Amino acid sequence: MRKHADWRSHWYIQLAISALIGAIYARWILGPVPLDPTNISWFRDDRATYYIGWALFRQDPHLHWPLTFTNWINYPIGDSIAFMDPNPLLALLLKPFSPLLPHPFQYLGLEAVLLCTLQFFFGFRIFMLLLRGDWLASVLSAAFLLIAPPLTMRLGDHFTLANQWIVLAAVYLFFLILIDKTPRRRLVWFVALLTAVAVGTNMYFAFSAVSILCAAAFGVWLFNRDEWRFALGIPAACCGGGLLSGVAFGLLRFDGAGAQGYREHAANLLTFFNPLGYGSLILRELPTGGNSPEGFMYLGLGVLLLAVILAPVACCRLPALRSRARILVPAAICCTFLLLLSLSTRVTLGSLVLDLDPRQYLTKYLSIFRASGRLAWTPYYFIVIGVLTGVVRAYPQRVALPLLSMALLLQIVDTAGVRTGARNYLMMPVSNPLKSSVWSQLHRFHRNLIVVPPFPCGDDMPGGGDSWRVFGLLAADQGMRTNGYYAARTSLANLKFQCEELPQSFRASPLAADSAYVVNPAIAFEIARGPSGPGNCHLVDGFILCSTKTDFGLPAVVSDVPLFPSTGSVKFGGDTSARKYLDFHWHATEGWGIWAQGSGELQFRLTHGQMAQFNSLRLNLAAFVGPHTIHYRIVSGRWQTTGQVGGGLPTRAENFDATIPLDPSPDGLVNVQLEADDAVRPMEVVGGFDWRLIGVGIRSTELLSAPPFTSSSAP
Numbered sequence: 001m002r003k004h005a006d007w008r009s010h011w012y013i014q015l016a017i018s019a020l021i022g023a024i025y026a027r028w029i030l031g032p033v034p035l036d037p038t039n040i041s042w043f044r045d046d047r048a049t050y051y052i053g054w055a056l057f058r059q060d061p062h063l064h065w066p067l068t069f070t071n072w073i074n075y076p077i078g079d080s081i082a083f084m085d086p087n088p089l090l091a092l093l094l095k096p097f098s099p100l101l102p103h104p105f106q107y108l109g110l111e112a113v114l115l116c117t118l119q120f121f122f123g124f125r126i127f128m129l130l131l132r133g134d135w136l137a138s139v140l141s142a143a144f145l146l147i148a149p150p151l152t153m154r155l156g157d158h159f160t161l162a163n164q165w166i167v168l169a170a171v172y173l174f175f176l177i178l179i180d181k182t183p184r185r186r187l188v189w190f191v192a193l194l195t196a197v198a199v200g201t202n203m204y205f206a207f208s209a210v211s212i213l214c215a216a217a218f219g220v221w222l223f224n225r226d227e228w229r230f231a232l233g234i235p236a237a238c239c240g241g242g243l244l245s246g247v248a249f250g251l252l253r254f255d256g257a258g259a260q261g262y263r264e265h266a267a268n269l270l271t272f273f274n275p276l277g278y279g280s281l282i283l284r285e286l287p288t289g290g291n292s293p294e295g296f297m298y299l300g301l302g303v304l305l306l307a308v309i310l311a312p313v314a315c316c317r318l319p320a321l322r323s324r325a326r327i328l329v330p331a332a333i334c335c336t337f338l339l340l341l342s343l344s345t346r347v348t349l350g351s352l353v354l355d356l357d358p359r360q361y362l363t364k365y366l367s368i369f370r371a372s373g374r375l376a377w378t379p380y381y382f383i384v385i386g387v388l389t390g391v392v393r394a395y396p397q398r399v400a401l402p403l404l405s406m407a408l409l410l411q412i413v414d415t416a417g418v419r420t421g422a423r424n425y426l427m428m429p430v431s432n433p434l435k436s437s438v439w440s441q442l443h444r445f446h447r448n449l450i451v452v453p454p455f456p457c458g459d460d461m462p463g464g465g466d467s468w469r470v471f472g473l474l475a476a477d478q479g480m481r482t483n484g485y486y487a488a489r490t491s492l493a494n495l496k497f498q499c500e501e502l503p504q505s506f507r508a509s510p511l512a513a514d515s516a517y518v519v520n521p522a523i524a525f526e527i528a529r530g531p532s533g534p535g536n537c538h539l540v541d542g543f544i545l546c547s548t549k550t551d552f553g554l555p556a557v558v559s560d561v562p563l564f565p566s567t568g569s570v571k572f573g574g575d576t577s578a579r580k581y582l583d584f585h586w587h588a589t590e591g592w593g594i595w596a597q598g599s600g601e602l603q604f605r606l607t608h609g610q611m612a613q614f615n616s617l618r619l620n621l622a623a624f625v626g627p628h629t630i631h632y633r634i635v636s637g638r639w640q641t642t643g644q645v646g647g648g649l650p651t652r653a654e655n656f657d658a659t660i661p662l663d664p665s666p667d668g669l670v671n672v673q674l675e676a677d678d679a680v681r682p683m684e685v686v687g688g689f690d691w692r693l694i695g696v697g698i699r700s701t702e703l704l705s706a707p708p709f710t711s712s713s714a715p
Helices: 002-009 011-030 045-059 088-100 108-130 135-146 149-154 165-179 184-199 203-223 225-248 301-316 318-343 372-394 397-414 416-426 439-445 464-478 492-505 521-529 576-581 608-613 682-686
Strands: 346-349 352-355 448-452 515-519 537-540 543-546 569-571 599-605 616-625 630-636 639-645 652-661 669-676 696-704
Touching: 011 108, 011 135, 011 416, 045 088, 045 108, 045 464, 108 135, 108 165, 108 372, 135 372, 135 397, 149 416, 165 184, 165 203, 165 318, 165 372, 184 203, 184 225, 203 225, 203 318, 203 372, 301 318, 301 372, 301 397, 318 346, 318 372, 372 397, 397 416, 439 464, 448 464, 448 492, 515 521, 521 537, 521 543, 521 576, 569 576, 576 599, 599 696, 616 630, 616 669, 630 652, 639 652, 652 696, 669 696
Parallel strands: 448 515
Antiparallel strands: 346 352, 515 543, 537 543, 569 696, 599 669, 616 652, 616 696, 630 639, 630 669
């Protein structure tokens, strides 16, 4: 009997069994398509981002520092693929084997098997420790952690965020530190290793793991002062392992560390009881107070039932809990800390909202936790582990095992909607607008694929908001460097170059011979009147493709200035089609109008009838007013007028009108330049993440017959 028990205690036997169970569960959730490493037909959203980052990184023949840096994304500046969240540790480990791997090759399906394996493995190890080697109870309890709804939901798209085994590994070390006799030096090395792995996977896992481990260190210091050196060694190991990993993966970048979305992607206090739209056997979807699903932490009916069964026993044995203070106190501190952070400064309880920071003074400091709801992973897993351990320890085995079995079956049935939702989202159809054979020939003539403007520069990107996926996958397939990519964090320097400097360069510089360009109509117009001249751009599948190397066997696109509408007016608010009257120096269309990038041009052509009927143009403009006065200048042909809008707090968009004479060319061409000498970036004035350089904005314009030129300014 003892020999039979011994083989089950070996970690490698446990890992092998976990691998089998993990593979079965991953196959159950994902189906066969994602498990095929050569199949990329199902890539969209986050999984497409992961693949693009990996595929371009593996094709970079050079070794860089940081190790995950490459100029095959964000070309020519480059960036670390760690900001694309492709599980950079896996990408780094697989890159040396890239010559042996097929093209294409994706590891998301294999990653799912691995993370499910480790989820079950560390769950099993935790319960074997807490349940005193009860093998069957540990298997049943670990199964609850494997089918955890927060993990299953992430397998629908956010594969990197499904690596929640890192939280369990940290919890396992937490218990080893506090109640096991494992050699202390070995534990310190494990702490450093886990922290390094967590940093190399995702920031939220790193912060959660460090919080758990530091809580364990506090427990050692609080209840065993003789081990103060060990208590200090744990946070030191966290700092050392995390710092080395952060430097190696290029994550220690403070410019662009924060991001928009803080307070929106927070957890709700009812998140543990809310099945959201996935459904439940009994519980209904609860209001979230406007929060996104990032804080989804549904416990499931099986766990909730066990909690109800355990509650009266726990209440009767409250004095006995004092003997568990060594574990309960640091665990409670850690869970409370992370739960509070997960709620953000906008605390929600169902539909009730308590805004602790209505002016968002703290947002610029806390926005590094953009999706703060993810920090509730740790309280979630501590609750589940506590309930399951409590049931097994409170009841005899003949009672506890049937309870666990029935609760597990209930949990599987109750959370079926989460698994169905994940599988359905994975298998949603993905379209590719690139049909022409021209795209498959790009690599023959070019080394780079440049999209102008690239994501996330406004709303006039070729391909719209999906441009990063469409042309990122194309670049990966063609083995070309590209500038467009989707990253969780983007530095201000990168945004300035790709969104402002690159579009402006075509006026003074020709197209690079080694690059193919996918541009919008405004950029095509600039290319035609710049040093490259006309005839370099062609229409392919509705996209404008430009090159100096080849004409692709296609006629050139003729870029012309549009006629002013016969209605005599144009409204720019909420109408992206009105952008055709503007050059490329404008930001995204908003409901009220459009902001210029410091300066911008309005360009159109008048018919002979319009030139005879109208001689003035009224502009309804806006200025972003901060502490300083805004000085603007309007130039139209031979005419120029200047003005100012007084500064003062609070910051605001202030409207004003300007009427200028029309001065068209003989063929009716009108060019109106709007310039601001005091253009500002809102993030530099009021904080936040609005990096755009804002000058004047335009709401509407209208042709007038009034002969005199007038200019007025009004709030």
